Structure formats: C-alpha cells, structure tokens
Amino acid sequence: MSTQDIVDTSGTAPVCPGRRTFLKGSVATVAAPMILAPRKSEAQAVVLPPSPPVVPWAIELPPEANLLQPVAALDPPPLAWANVAAGECGRDDHPRFGQLYVNPVFYELRARENPDWVFNPAYPPQPVWGWLGSDGQVTAPGPTIFARYGRPVIARIYNELPQDHIGFGSPEISTHLHNAHNPSESDGFPGDFFSPLKAGPNLTVPGQWRDHFWPNVYAGIEQFGGIGDPREALGTCFYHDHNLDFTAPNVLKGQIGFYLIYDWLDSGNERDNSRSALRLPSPPYDYPILLQDMRFDVNGMQSYDQLSPEGILGDMVAVNGKIQPVLRVARRKYRLRVVNGGPSRFYFLHIVNAASVQQPFIRIATDGNLLPRPLHNHRKIEIAPAERADIVIDFSVYPIGTELYLIDRQIQLDTRGPDGVSLAGRQLLKIIVDREPPEADVSRVPLLLRGLPTISAAELASAPVRSFAFDRTNGQWSINNQLFDVENPSVVVQKGSYEIWELVNPSGGWHHPIHIHLEEGRLLSMVNIETGVQIPIPPENQGRRDVYVLPPNTSMRIFVRFRDWQGKYVMHCHNLVHEDHAMMLRFDITA
Amino acid sequence: MDTDDKMFTRRTLLAGFGVAALGALAFQRSMLDREPVPQRAPGTGRLPNPTVFTHEGKAVKFYDDLIRDKVVAISMTYAQCTATCPATMGNLIRVQDMLGERIGRDVFMYSITLFPEVDTPRVLKQYAEKFGVKPGWTFLTGAPSDIESLRFALGFYDLDPAVDAIRTQHANMIRIGNAAYDRWTMSPGLVRPELIVSTINHVDRSVVHTAHIPATA
Numbered sequence: 001m002s003t004q005d006i007v008d009t010s011g012t013a014p015v016c017p018g019r020r021t022f023l024k025g026s027v028a029t030v031a032a033p034m035i036l037a038p039r040k041s042e043a044q045a046v047v048l049p050p051s052p053p054v055v056p057w058a059i060e061l062p063p064e065a066n067l068l069q070p071v072a073a074l075d076p077p078p079l080a081w082a083n084v085a086a087g088e089c090g091r092d093d094h095p096r097f098g099q100l101y102v103n104p105v106f107y108e109l110r111a112r113e114n115p116d117w118v119f120n121p122a123y124p125p126q127p128v129w130g131w132l133g134s135d136g137q138v139t140a141p142g143p144t145i146f147a148r149y150g151r152p153v154i155a156r157i158y159n160e161l162p163q164d165h166i167g168f169g170s171p172e173i174s175t176h177l178h179n180a181h182n183p184s185e186s187d188g189f190p191g192d193f194f195s196p197l198k199a200g201p202n203l204t205v206p207g208q209w210r211d212h213f214w215p216n217v218y219a220g221i222e223q224f225g226g227i228g229d230p231r232e233a234l235g236t237c238f239y240h241d242h243n244l245d246f247t248a249p250n251v252l253k254g255q256i257g258f259y260l261i262y263d264w265l266d267s268g269n270e271r272d273n274s275r276s277a278l279r280l281p282s283p284p285y286d287y288p289i290l291l292q293d294m295r296f297d298v299n300g301m302q303s304y305d306q307l308s309p310e311g312i313l314g315d316m317v318a319v320n321g322k323i324q325p326v327l328r329v330a331r332r333k334y335r336l337r338v339v340n341g342g343p344s345r346f347y348f349l350h351i352v353n354a355a356s357v358q359q360p361f362i363r364i365a366t367d368g369n370l371l372p373r374p375l376h377n378h379r380k381i382e383i384a385p386a387e388r389a390d391i392v393i394d395f396s397v398y399p400i401g402t403e404l405y406l407i408d409r410q411i412q413l414d415t416r417g418p419d420g421v422s423l424a425g426r427q428l429l430k431i432i433v434d435r436e437p438p439e440a441d442v443s444r445v446p447l448l449l450r451g452l453p454t455i456s457a458a459e460l461a462s463a464p465v466r467s468f469a470f471d472r473t474n475g476q477w478s479i480n481n482q483l484f485d486v487e488n489p490s491v492v493v494q495k496g497s498y499e500i501w502e503l504v505n506p507s508g509g510w511h512h513p514i515h516i517h518l519e520e521g522r523l524l525s526m527v528n529i530e531t532g533v534q535i536p537i538p539p540e541n542q543g544r545r546d547v548y549v550l551p552p553n554t555s556m557r558i559f560v561r562f563r564d565w566q567g568k569y570v571m572h573c574h575n576l577v578h579e580d581h582a583m584m585l586r587f588d589i590t591a
Numbered sequence: 592m593d594t595d596d597k598m599f600t601r602r603t604l605l606a607g608f609g610v611a612a613l614g615a616l617a618f619q620r621s622m623l624d625r626e627p628v629p630q631r632a633p634g635t636g637r638l639p640n641p642t643v644f645t646h647e648g649k650a651v652k653f654y655d656d657l658i659r660d661k662v663v664a665i666s667m668t669y670a671q672c673t674a675t676c677p678a679t680m681g682n683l684i685r686v687q688d689m690l691g692e693r694i695g696r697d698v699f700m701y702s703i704t705l706f707p708e709v710d711t712p713r714v715l716k717q718y719a720e721k722f723g724v725k726p727g728w729t730f731l732t733g734a735p736s737d738i739e740s741l742r743f744a745l746g747f748y749d750l751d752p753a754v755d756a757i758r759t760q761h762a763n764m765i766r767i768g769n770a771a772y773d774r775w776t777m778s779p780g781l782v783r784p785e786l787i788v789s790t791i792n793h794v795d796r797s798v799v800h801t802a803h804i805p806a807t808a
Binding site: 163164165166167168170172193197198199200201202205206244245246306307308309310414416474475476477483484485486487509580581582 | 638744745746747748749750751760761763764766768771772773774775776777778779780781782783785786789790793794796798799800801802
C-alpha cells in the first residue's frame, strides 16, 4: 500500500471502521489534517538496542517438572471468611465452602525475590520475583502443582516480595489460576491485589497472605450435580499475577507457574489399570514448557519500558526461565505442554532436526483442554499470548544422541501482533535424546480423548447475542467505547445462563488474544469484517477455548456458559501490555 | 502530516508568537534559540530533564524540579481544545478535589501543552485559572523540541506516525508514577475520576487503601 492510499485529507476515503470511529472522536475539533491510519507495515519501527548475545545450550532444564509438595496443614486453618486477625487480606467469603471443602489438599505458595537468578550464563545473576519451591529454591516460573478433580485445593499465597522495590514491577499480587473454574474471590481478580502494605480497590484491608479456594470442580456442578461435567475438564492451567495495571512487568519478573489438573480420564498415570484412563505419557514424561519474551539491557539485566504505551517486545525467549537451554529426554513418548506466557510475542513453532526438517507430533490439547480426537502428523504450533498447546512426541524414533530444536519462525516487529513467517526461524530450546527409558514406554494416545459438551440447536437459537468491539477511543483502549471500571460491571450475566458473545476487532493494526475468565467457550464462526468472508477454523481450535485470538478486522462468535459461581470476573486482552492499559471489562454473575 | 510538521518550523513558531502574547522573556529566548529537533526516543525508559516553563512563568528543570522523588500525575493538554480535552480537564479538576491536601504535598499534577507554539505561560495561566486549578498542579510549556521529547519519553505517542501526528489525541491519557521507586503506569483520562485517584493510590506507597474513600464519610 502506498502513502497515497493511506493519507486522505477529505476524511471520506474507505477506512477500517475502528480507525474511522477513532478519527471522528479526535480530529473533529482541531485544524490538524485528517490522516488515515496506515496499515501495520507502515508503522514506525521503534529502534531499541538488542539484548546482548547469549551463550546457547549452556544451561540444562531439570529433567522433570519441579513439583510443589502439599503441606500437611495450614496454620491457622483455612476459613470461609477472611482471617484478617491472622494476617489475611480482606477478601470476600469463599462460597460453597461447606459443600466443597472436603478432603482438601494444602499448598503454600510464597511469592519471593530470588536475587541471583541466571537467565543465561552471558548475563549476570539478577533479581526475579519467583515462588519458593519445596526444595527451598525460589524459581521463576514457580514450582508446578499437580492437582486432581474432586480434591479441593487451598493455596495459601503469601506476598513476601520486597515492598521497597525500585524499578519495574509492583510488589502487590493477585494470583489468577488461568483458566480454572474458580469462585470469584479466589480467581485473582485484578482489583483484589494485596501486599502487607496495600489493599486493592476491591479488598477491605491489606494482608500478608490470602487463601485461594480452588475446588477443582468441572463447570456445571449445579447442572450436573457432583463435581460437574467431566467434559469441561481443564488440563494445562497456569497461575500468574493479575495485579491491576502491573500484570506485564510482574509476570515478566517471574510471577507465573504451572498448575496441571488430572482426573479419572487424563489420570497422569500411563500405567493406570482403569479401563477409562487414557494413559497418555505421564510424569516425569509429562513436561510443561513456558515461553516468555524478554528484553535485556546492555549490561544483561532484564529490562522493561514502563513508559511505553505499547510495552517492549522481547527479543529473547525464556524457556522455563532460561534462554536457549537444553532439555535431555529419554527415547520414548513425551507429553509436552507448551504455554505462551507472554507478554506480547506470538509464536509459530516447529520441532526440527539438525537438518532443519520439521518433525511430526500429535496435537492432543488446545488451551489446556484435551481435544475430542488426537490430531496426528502435526508439525507446527501457533500460539498467541496465553494460548497453550499439548503435544505428544515420540522420541523413540531417534537414535541416542539425536539433537532436535524447538524453533520459532514468527516474524514480529512490535507488540501489536505477528508480521509474517520466516523461513529459518530461531532456536529456542535444544532437545537431546540421550538415554533409554528405565522401563518400557507403555503410554499411548488413544483414538478418542475427551468428548465435547453438547450445545443443542435450541440453545444456539435461544442464546442472547452480546457484541463487544475491542477498539481505541481517543488513544485509549476501549470495549464498546467504554473504559475499564474495576469497581463496576459493564455486563451482568445471570448464573446458569448461556450466551453468544461476538468479539469484534475493527482495528487495522492490532491482534488481540481475548481471554474470558470462569468458563471455556466454543468458537462458532469467524469472519473478516472487511470482506465478509468466513475464516476457516482449524481443527485444533475447534475444541474448548479460553483465549480467542482476534486478528485485525475480524469478528468471531463464541458460545459460552456462566455457571456455578457468582461475583466479579473479567474479560481482557491477554497481550499483557494491552491488559495493563485497561483493555479489560468486568462482568458480574448474579443469582 | 506535512501540515502538522510545519508547526515545528521556525516561521510558524514566530508567527504563532506574533498573535499570542509572550510570557517570560526566558521562555521566548529558549524557544527561539533552538532548532526544533525533537528527540523521539521511545523505549529508553528514561525521562529527559529539559528546562520548561510553568504557567507562573518560572523556568524549571523538568525531572530535577518536578519529578524526582515525587508521586506525579502528568497529562498533556492545550489551551484551545474544546472536545475531549475539557472532559479530561474536568476529570482532573475532580481528581484535584479528591486528593485534597495531598496535592502539592504528596502528589503533584502536571499538564504539559501539546501546542507549545501558542501556549505561552500567560495563555496557560489563563487556562488554569479558568479551570480553577490550585497550587500543586502546574501547567508547563517550553521549546517545541523539548516538549516533543517529553511527549515521547512519557509515552504519549502512537507507533504509527500518521496517528501520532494527530496531536490532540495525546490529551486523553494520564501518566502516573512514583519516581522515587521508578514505578510507572498510565490511566485513561476519561474514566471516573475516582479510578484515576485509585491508580495514583496504587503507586503512592503511603496509601493503604487503593480505592478512593470520600472524605465526607
């Protein structure tokens, strides 16, 4: 597109609707010329010094997930209401505590600074805000929690971050368990942030800690009884900070970790004798991989531009907190759970051999949710911030000593979204097949995984449709021209209801991975709003989702239910920089 | 873009001053002695320290005198705006009232002009008086290149040069920070003023309850 196409002084030439709305609001009163927005390709490049070079393959990842062990008891014992006298912050009461707080598992999660984290040997040891593990180490990402459906968890989350911290990051936390079906007061609502010194706008008093009641129930407990509808099971969840306005820097500093949930079907035991068990590759061969884009200054210290309205796109990718690490694997099947931890980079991933040939794998889950059927012979993973992809890859086909690489071919110039795909890509992780497994690999990937909950024709026909336009109004993010109000809901939905939400991105410049708390939804259709052409939905994205990636000038319809819990939740852009700039909406569930 | 860029040329600058009464002489000299070469350097994370001029006609160093060690709320504005800009200004007036005694003591508000070519200290003083601005809230102008550098450094820009050229759109965000702790965020200017106060409270370490609690209770 030439400059002629994009500059128009009459203001009447065709333009994408988002920009038009935006211009209408801002230009009407001044003598400035009416200038139409260029497309992404004309955007002004921000030239920043690149991160200093790293030493590749100098750090090894642990061979299995770093597990957080439960504790026998919490002192003082958990209560339905906030134990303010004992130092808990002033949260709302846990609902259904009498009903669901049965045979609980207790965890202590302590958010703490590690002053000497090494991202790569080329960079000096430096502070991160990680989580204390059972081994006494503070790591970023934090330790992994293995949870089970039907076994409620109380996670007592302590904020032990340095309150006099100077620099990016704000030492209050509100930990969201993405995307578990959790009660509102335990959801990590952005306005529920706390520290010993500070209470977020939705809390009554500050505190040293907060109990998060994660009942590990499927959505639909009121509809189906018991612990809900097992077809609504989540698998690959992650906990991360949701501190209002400071989520991107806090997550970049390490306020993130894995939470994997198993049940009778996806039982986490490949030797399970139960006929119902899938027997997918199980721990230690069930391995989560977190990707985070980061930037480092000339001294090799992690940096973040708090003063940029668009954040910074990281030019280094940390894999489980390490840059260009090595993972040694046994010659057998692995389940790799790839999580895009943001803040802003999109990935186009392959696993390639030394000759750059793309290797096949089986895609089994999207956004942490098992698909109805495995998708064989997949060779790429496309994930936007907060999206997840579980794959099973069989390393037994490779001789000992084989080196494979996880590579990213996405071209991305700024935080607004992907700009294309390169031929070569860059290496994020080296995988070395270095040993025979101690026991025969009995894991498998059955023909059927987890069936999808049904949506009846009557439900589709009767579902009210709500439309949400994610746009900019006078240089501010807006949703339906409204700005985020953490204290008041923009939308009120009745508990137990279902709706069709139409998500619209009328902007010509930005991709928005939209995340809706509380329940998974289903993508019904996607359309280019300029041409009216339907965009096909690939099979891996036809399952249950909690992130809906809206490319520029698209609209999508999703079906979503709002069950079991009442109170405040949010929908927001999971490009964490957009989220921190208020591209968020509060919705409340009422009785 | 061309038309807008011309506003930065010396001729337009002088013409602008032909019709607008000048404030302090120092302000005039500072503006005219310099070629307008704004430093557009987003992403440095550092705030520049140019000499700027208050609506009282006083020359001050931006970072040293106005920002260092302070909790601040910085907006951009222009004296002639009529649309969204007064809405943001109206909001900031209410923020000023809600902050009460904290203004000028714990929290400092600044409004930097987007049109330094015409917004002299005297014009800004009239503007501030029109809105009932109290001590602790300072309006600022300066050499256009310095103001442009500040605008970029503070994050009042759009990556897209064509959108960025629409200067009036930069009057809708508020840069909020605690310079002592190097902690910065941004609030939309048109949200309820209680939410702007809440964002200020988030970075002000002396405040325990982030939500704005009306003093009348």
